[in-house]
Amino acid sequence: MYYPYFIAYIGIGLAISLGVFFWALKSGQFQDQQRARFLPLRDDLESPPSRTSRAHRVEVYGLFFLAVAGLAASAGVLLYALYLN
Amino acid sequence: MEAKPILKYPTATAFCLTSGFWMMVATFYGLLGATELMAPDLTANMGGIVFGRVRPTHVNLVLFGFVTPGLLGAAFYYIPRLLGTGLYSERLGVFTAVGWNAALVALVATLAMGMTQGREYAELVWSIDVVVVVAFLLIFFNFIMTVKQREEPILYVSVWYVLAGCILTACTYILGNVIWRPDSGALVGIPDAILLWFYGHNIFGLLLTPLSAGVAYYVIPRATRNPLYSHTLSLLGFWSLIVVYTHIGTHHLLQVPVPTWLKVVAIVDSVAMVIPVMAFLINIWYTAKGKLGEIHADIGAKFVFTGTIMYFFVSIQGSFMALPDVQRVTHFNNWVVAHAHIGVLGFAGMIALGGLYYTIPKLTGRPLFSRFLADFQYWMVLIGMVGFTIVLTIAGLIQGNAWLNGETVYRVLPEIHVYYVVRAGLGLMIFGSAVLGFYNIVRSVWVGSGAPS
Numbered sequence: 001m002y003y004p005y006f007i008a009y010i011g012i013g014l015a016i017s018l019g020v021f022f023w024a025l026k027s028g029q030f031q032d033q034q035r036a037r038f039l040p041l042r043d044d045l046e047s048p049p050s051r052t053s054r055a056h057r058v059e060v061y062g063l064f065f066l067a068v069a070g071l072a073a074s075a076g077v078l079l080y081a082l083y084l085n
Numbered sequence: 086m087e088a089k090p091i092l093k094y095p096t097a098t099a100f101c102l103t104s105g106f107w108m109m110v111a112t113f114y115g116l117l118g119a120t121e122l123m124a125p126d127l128t129a130n131m132g133g134i135v136f137g138r139v140r141p142t143h144v145n146l147v148l149f150g151f152v153t154p155g156l157l158g159a160a161f162y163y164i165p166r167l168l169g170t171g172l173y174s175e176r177l178g179v180f181t182a183v184g185w186n187a188a189l190v191a192l193v194a195t196l197a198m199g200m201t202q203g204r205e206y207a208e209l210v211w212s213i214d215v216v217v218v219v220a221f222l223l224i225f226f227n228f229i230m231t232v233k234q235r236e237e238p239i240l241y242v243s244v245w246y247v248l249a250g251c252i253l254t255a256c257t258y259i260l261g262n263v264i265w266r267p268d269s270g271a272l273v274g275i276p277d278a279i280l281l282w283f284y285g286h287n288i289f290g291l292l293l294t295p296l297s298a299g300v301a302y303y304v305i306p307r308a309t310r311n312p313l314y315s316h317t318l319s320l321l322g323f324w325s326l327i328v329v330y331t332h333i334g335t336h337h338l339l340q341v342p343v344p345t346w347l348k349v350v351a352i353v354d355s356v357a358m359v360i361p362v363m364a365f366l367i368n369i370w371y372t373a374k375g376k377l378g379e380i381h382a383d384i385g386a387k388f389v390f391t392g393t394i395m396y397f398f399v400s401i402q403g404s405f406m407a408l409p410d411v412q413r414v415t416h417f418n419n420w421v422v423a424h425a426h427i428g429v430l431g432f433a434g435m436i437a438l439g440g441l442y443y444t445i446p447k448l449t450g451r452p453l454f455s456r457f458l459a460d461f462q463y464w465m466v467l468i469g470m471v472g473f474t475i476v477l478t479i480a481g482l483i484q485g486n487a488w489l490n491g492e493t494v495y496r497v498l499p500e501i502h503v504y505y506v507v508r509a510g511l512g513l514m515i516f517g518s519a520v521l522g523f524y525n526i527v528r529s530v531w532v533g534s535g536a537p538s
Contacts, residue, residue, distance in 0.1 A: 005260065005276065009283075010331070028238070032239055033320075035239070036239045038312045039239065039241040040241065040243075041307065042237075070475075
């Protein structure tokens with residue numbers, strides 16, 4: 001009673017996927033993979049790369065501080081739970 | 086607002102604006118819901134905004150109002166570029182965007198009026214269901230026709246992801262909403278639960294995951310000016326996602342009388358998700374290797390890269406939570422809410438915002454109105470999202486252990502109240518950042534209203 005919908009879905013899904021997969025295989029989608037890696041870069045990269053400002057260094061420190069604080073808090077909770085409680 | 090720029094990508098622009106606007110509304114509903122959990126009597130007797138109506142509105146708006154249009158906005162920009170041709174029909178695309186917004190307005194109105202199918206995540210009434218399905222089919226049609234007239238013979242992996250995401254979502258939506266039964270939109274008993282959770286998981290997994298992966302696979306190589314680490318690996322990730330992801334929704338029903346074989350399929354495939362996840366992450370992270378400075382410098386790539394890190398966390402969590410022993414503590418409580426917020430806000434939402442901020446300057450041909458505001462939003466969303474995760478995970482563990490110990494609910498509620506308070510505070514922060522973000526997007530799209538900072 002549960003099965004028909006689900007099995008139909010899995011079956012149809014697999015059939016369509018396989019169909020598309022074999023289309024891709026035949027039309028050469030899996031060849032020339034080295035060139036495919038460069039596809040996003042093919043357009044002219046018109047603008048110069050953006051520059052990092054000094055404020056971003058502060059950000060890195062902030063992130064670092066947050067990570068350390070989070071780890072320290074976790075360690076504190078563990079210590080408290082295990083030994084001090 | 087004198088000189089309107091000539092929009093070369095009207096569809097992408099429309100979807101970007103859609104995303105920015107509905108992010109405000111969606112996060113407002115989230116804040117409202119969080120406040121109601123903190124102070125349950127706040128909206129007593131106010132029919133339209135009781136918690137039972139606010140929560141589905143929040144979930145559906147985040148899904149269809151904020152994240153999906155944001156990712157689609159980027160897709161409508163990069164798919165023509167990757168295929169070396171124009172979009173098949175910009176007019177059709179704009180029409181879809183308008184219809185999409187109409188559906189969102191109808192969504193808010195119907196849910197506020199209490200018109201709901203009462204199935205978690207699949208609350209929308211039948212007529213809106215039909216509009217959503219038609220919208221996805223139209224978008225798929227637009228993309229597939231663009232593919233057909235392409236000049237680049239090879240489909241880059243992002244194209245695969247977007248095409249699969251759109252068509253699979255149309256199928257998932259039809260099946261999960263039991264759309265062939267307009268009256269109730271439901272089956273009866275366990276079969277309905279199976280279909281509902283099939284929908285509940287796939288609507289995130291097969292819509293947001295492929296679209297987000299598509300954006301990441303485009304933005305990260307662009308921003309770092311590196312070629313993709315391995316296109317073969319990305320295709321492996323794509324096909325394994327298609328095979329594995331479709332059947333894992335039943336892992337929400339491990340404590341329910343569902344046939345064992347179905348549970349086994351769900352658990353095995355949930356754990357097997359590590360393959361597509363790692364294929365994606367290894368690829369993106371190796372592409373970015375040694376170029377973190379460039380990613381840091383580009384606000385769009387910064388959002389996207391953070392999203393991929395969150396993808397790591399949420400996927401590890403997800404695979405473990407599908408194991409029955411872990412699930413006994415983590416299911417049916419706030420742990421899942423934390424997990425959902427890492428996934429939808431931390432992963433897909435971050436990448437959607439990244440897509441917006443990467444795409445908008447390309448659409449308009451001008452830099453972003455304010456890089457500072459975008460950075461500010463980045464930090465507000467990041468801190469808010471991580472904060473959600475921490476407080477809701479703690480609350481969830483309290484609830485889950487209390488449940489296993491057989492404690493009553495009323496004893497537990499006061500214990501988790503403080504976490505609800507913190508969560509509402511963080512929600513206010515995210516709502517504030519969404520307002521700033523919408524302002525930034527609008528000012529970026531319409532020139533003549535101020536100098537960029």
